Amino acid sequence: MNELVVRAEKALSQDLCDHCLGRLFAMVDTGLSNDERGMSLRMAVNLSRSLEDKEPLPPHVKCTVCDEIFDMVPRFAAAVVDKLGTLEFETFLVGTRVDPILVEREERLWGAVSQDKAETIKAELNREIGKAVQSMIPHEVEFATPDVVALVDTRFCHVELDISPLFIYGRYRKLSREIPQTRWPCNRCRGKGCSKCGGTGKMYQTSVQEIIGDPLQRDAQGVDHFFHGMGREDIDARMLGNGRPFVLEVREPKKRQIDLLALQSEINDFGRERVEVEGLRFSSREEVRQIKTASPDKEYRVRVRLESKVNKEQLDEVLQSFKRTRITQQTPTRVSHRRADLAREREIKDLVLEDLDGRVATLRVRTEAGTYIKEFVHGDSGRTVPSLAGKLGIACAVEALDVIEIADQT
Numbered sequence: 001m002n003e004l005v006v007r008a009e010k011a012l013s014q015d016l017c018d019h020c021l022g023r024l025f026a027m028v029d030t031g032l033s034n035d036e037r038g039m040s041l042r043m044a045v046n047l048s049r050s051l052e053d054k055e056p057l058p059p060h061v062k063c064t065v066c067d068e069i070f071d072m073v074p075r076f077a078a079a080v081v082d083k084l085g086t087l088e089f090e091t092f093l094v095g096t097r098v099d100p101i102l103v104e105r106e107e108r109l110w111g112a113v114s115q116d117k118a119e120t121i122k123a124e125l126n127r128e129i130g131k132a133v134q135s136m137i138p139h140e141v142e143f144a145t146p147d148v149v150a151l152v153d154t155r156f157c158h159v160e161l162d163i164s165p166l167f168i169y170g171r172y173r174k175l176s177r178e179i180p181q182t183r184w185p186c187n188r189c190r191g192k193g194c195s196k197c198g199g200t201g202k203m204y205q206t207s208v209q210e211i212i213g214d215p216l217q218r219d220a221q222g223v224d225h226f227f228h229g230m231g232r233e234d235i236d237a238r239m240l241g242n243g244r245p246f247v248l249e250v251r252e253p254k255k256r257q258i259d260l261l262a263l264q265s266e267i268n269d270f271g272r273e274r275v276e277v278e279g280l281r282f283s284s285r286e287e288v289r290q291i292k293t294a295s296p297d298k299e300y301r302v303r304v305r306l307e308s309k310v311n312k313e314q315l316d317e318v319l320q321s322f323k324r325t326r327i328t329q330q331t332p333t334r335v336s337h338r339r340a341d342l343a344r345e346r347e348i349k350d351l352v353l354e355d356l357d358g359r360v361a362t363l364r365v366r367t368e369a370g371t372y373i374k375e376f377v378h379g380d381s382g383r384t385v386p387s388l389a390g391k392l393g394i395a396c397a398v399e400a401l402d403v404i405e406i407a408d409q410t
């Protein structure tokens with residue numbers, strides 16, 4: 001007699017439903033559902049018993065593993081559809097939390113028939129409820145990055161939703177020297193509101209993140225937003241030129257069909273003179289990763305006040321000498337409270353004098369990512385070597401700094 005049939009007969013020494021019987025041998029063949037496989041094994045067992053003049057197995061009454069939980073699949077599916085309600089999404093996945101007693105009974109059965117390649121009851125429930133839900137709504141099951149996961153607790157027929165964030169990519173320009181890139185909670189009260197921050201909970205009343213993220217969160221009916229920028233500029237530096245790439249992440253969005261063109265013009269109207277955005281489009285967590293690891297060259301315009309007058313030829317000569325050279329920067333004193341103190345090398349790629357007006361020079365500097373431009377200009381008390389101030393032999397103060405290109409598209 002077929003070895004498979006022998007093991008199926010052994011398993012059926014306790015009352016099992018076709019699902020639980022079929023799942024035991026899920027790795028044996030494909031193309032059948034577990035209950036179809038279970039039914040055909042049960043028939044094979046009875047056939048072999050009749051050939052040996054044995055009584056047929058008693059009819060199945062109540063499964064000793066699952067308590068007939070698969071009869072509940074339509075109810076679970078209806079509960080999922082009900083919970084999804086008016087949520088906007090394209091793809092979904094069903095997960096289940098199964099009563100540990102059922103899992104324990106199932107594992108005991110594996111031991112009894114020495115089966116270690118069975119499918120788990122959880123996996124079958126996930127799939128069967130998913131199929132049932134998919135037949136009720138016009139949405140697809142997706143495993144890798146579903147818009148929403150419906151988690152069914154099968155003991156109570158209770159459903160919880162885990163809604164994936166919404167990601168929107170764009171580029172921003174910051175035209176103000178008074179707002180930070182990201183939301184900045186008050187460092188005394190941490191957002192609760194105190195006398196230092198005048199009850200607002202913030203160090204700065206707004207930010208690039210809030211000007212873009214607040215209306216997006218409102219449209220998406222989300223609960224919070226996070227800003228992922230390709231680097232950042234200082235508060236007092238403007239971000240001009242082609243803008244800086246970012247991805248805004250909205251948590252728990254109830255809407256995903258956002259009119260991004262309308263949103264973009266709303267942001268630009270409201271942000272006038274402070275923040276502009278362009279190229280808004282839907283994005284992904286994968287793009288957040290790319291943005292956070294990118295390290296493109298940057299180009300800056302910097303207005304420098306010189307301690308004393310320098311003639312143009314002398315200044316040009318010093319600037320020329322920096323082209324394609326490497327400088328060493330010890331972590332600047334102004335950021336040393338939040339960054340490790342270490343020395344790093346960065347390349348100054350190009351340096352051009354745009355204008356010299358008395359003691360004020362305007363320079364255009366192109367550098368490798370991660371260069372501290374202000375320190376390159378004033379030397380940070382000898383912590384950046386060589387520096388512009390060091391080579392000129394006079395003090396140089398940064399009056400204004402703008403980022404004019406993020407070279408991520410070359």
Ligand SMILES: [Zn+2]
Nearest residue numbers: 017020063066
């Ligand atoms: Zn069962």
Ligand SMILES: [Zn+2]
Nearest residue numbers: 186189194197
């Ligand atoms: Zn405060």
